[in-house]
Amino acid sequence: MGEWRPLTGPSRQVALEILLDGPLSRAELSRRVGLSPGSLTRLTKPMVESGLLVEVAGGPTDARVGRPSQPLDLDPAAHHFVGIKLTGDTAIGVLTTLRAEVIASAERPLTDPTPSAVAALVLELTDDLALQAPGPITGLGVALGGRVANSSEVRWGPYLNWVDVPFGEILAAHTSTPIVIANDLVALTEATHWFGAGRGIDRFVLLTIGAGVGYGLIVHNRIVDSPDTSIGTIGHYPLLPDGPRCDRGHHGCAISLLTVRAITEQVGTALGRSVDYEECLDLAAKGDPAASQIISRAGRALGRLIAAAANFTLPELVVLGGEGVRLADVAHDDLLAGLHADRHPSSVELPMVLQPADFSEWARGGAVVAIQTFVLGRE
Numbered sequence: 001m002g003e004w005r006p007l008t009g010p011s012r013q014v015a016l017e018i019l020l021d022g023p024l025s026r027a028e029l030s031r032r033v034g035l036s037p038g039s040l041t042r043l044t045k046p047m048v049e050s051g052l053l054v055e056v057a058g059g060p061t062d063a064r065v066g067r068p069s070q071p072l073d074l075d076p077a078a079h080h081f082v083g084i085k086l087t088g089d090t091a092i093g094v095l096t097t098l099r100a101e102v103i104a105s106a107e108r109p110l111t112d113p114t115p116s117a118v119a120a121l122v123l124e125l126t127d128d129l130a131l132q133a134p135g136p137i138t139g140l141g142v143a144l145g146g147r148v149a150n151s152s153e154v155r156w157g158p159y160l161n162w163v164d165v166p167f168g169e170i171l172a173a174h175t176s177t178p179i180v181i182a183n184d185l186v187a188l189t190e191a192t193h194w195f196g197a198g199r200g201i202d203r204f205v206l207l208t209i210g211a212g213v214g215y216g217l218i219v220h221n222r223i224v225d226s227p228d229t230s231i232g233t234i235g236h237y238p239l240l241p242d243g244p245r246c247d248r249g250h251h252g253c254a255i256s257l258l259t260v261r262a263i264t265e266q267v268g269t270a271l272g273r274s275v276d277y278e279e280c281l282d283l284a285a286k287g288d289p290a291a292s293q294i295i296s297r298a299g300r301a302l303g304r305l306i307a308a309a310a311n312f313t314l315p316e317l318v319v320l321g322g323e324g325v326r327l328a329d330v331a332h333d334d335l336l337a338g339l340h341a342d343r344h345p346s347s348v349e350l351p352m353v354l355q356p357a358d359f360s361e362w363a364r365g366g367a368v369v370a371i372q373t374f375v376l377g378r379e
Helices: 009-021 024-032 037-048 114-128 167-172 184-196 229-231 254-258 260-271 278-287 288-314 332-341 359-376
Strands: 051-056 073-075 081-085 090-097 102-107 139-145 147-149 153-157 162-165 178-184 204-209 213-219 319-322 352-354
Touching: 009 024, 009 037, 009 073, 009 359, 024 037, 037 051, 073 162, 081 114, 081 359, 090 114, 090 359, 102 114, 102 254, 102 359, 114 139, 114 167, 139 167, 139 184, 139 359, 147 178, 147 229, 153 167, 162 260, 178 184, 184 204, 184 213, 184 229, 184 319, 184 359, 204 288, 204 332, 213 254, 213 288, 254 260, 254 288, 260 278, 260 288, 278 288, 288 319
Parallel strands: 081 139, 139 178, 204 319, 319 352
Antiparallel strands: 051 073, 081 090, 090 102, 147 153, 153 162, 204 213
16 A cells, blocks of 8 residues: 555644644644743744645734744645545545545445445546545545454445455555545544544544444544444444334334334335335424324434433533434434433433534545544554
8 A cells, every 4th residue: 555654753743733723823832742842843843844834824922022923733735635435335435635624525326346346436536536636635535334454454344245355455456545444433433523523522422323323432532442333233222112123123222213224114114105214304394193203203212322322421522423313303302302311300411413414424534534544644
C-alpha cells in the first residue's frame, strides 16, 4: 500500500489540537501541549513554512509586543480524502477536506459483489471524485458492514457475502493512494467523535437504525472497540416481550422492531401490500391506524434501547443515526415514553442529537478514518 507518513511527537500533538479545535493561539497551544513559548515557536516554524499550518488574523493583542497575535490554524484544503461506504447494492462516495468537510459526493449501483468487481467500482468512484480536488488524494477510506482486521482484511462482510477477503491489498494493486478499510459503525462513530455532534464530548453513545441496529461508544475521548462491534450484538437486546419474533427466535428484540426491513414487512403485512420505509413513516404521521400502531411500538422500543444504553454507560450525549433515524422524529412522543419508563425519575435529562438519514454520513466516516490514519498513523 501507499506510505503513510504521519507527524510524530509534539508536532503530531500540535497538529491534532489545531485540526480538532483550531484556530488556536500560541499561548493556548503552549498550555495544551506543555511546551514553553520558545519551544513551541521553534516547533511550529517549519510547519508554517511548509504550509501545513497557517497564521490567521483576529487574535487578541499580545501585551509583550503590542500588536494582535496571530493564531495558528490548518489549511483544511491542503489535503483531500475520499470516503466510500459499501452497502449490499450501492457504493456511496464523498470527497472531503482535512477537516472532513464534504465538497463533492457521488454514488454507483453495486451489481456484482465479487471483490475484484467491487474494487474496480471503488477505484472508479474515487477517480471521479478526485477530478474535483485541486491536487492528489491523500487517502482513501472504505467503510462496510462486517468484521475488518488490520485496516485491510474483510474477515466477514455479510452484506456482500464476503469471508476472508484481502480487500485493501486488492485495491492497493491498482492505486498508489494510501488505503484504510474500516467497519462502517466504527468509522461513523469516529466521524461523530472528531468532527460531528460528539466533538469535544468525553463520553457519548451512538445508536444507529437501518439495515441493522448499531452501537458505538466513546469513553474518555476514545472509541471503545472490540471484535464484537462489527457483529451488532445490541441488535438482539430484548425490548418488548410481546413483540415480533426475529430470525433467531427472540421476541421483541431490537432487530425485530427497529430495522427498516422489520418495519416495512410489518406495515406491509398489515396493509396487504408492499411499502417502502418512508411510506411507512408518512402513513403513521398522517394517522393511518395500522402504520401508526407499528411505528408507535417501534418508537417505544427505541426509547427503551436508548434508556438501556444510557443506564449502563452514563453518557453525556446520545447521538441517533442511520438511514432509519427518521423514526425518532415521527415517533418522538412514544420514544420519550419508552425512555422515561426505563429511566429513574431523578435521572438527568439525556441530550439527544439526530444525524442526517443519509448514507453519505457513513461515507464521510470512511474519509475520517483515512484522515485519522494520516494524522495519527496506524496504531
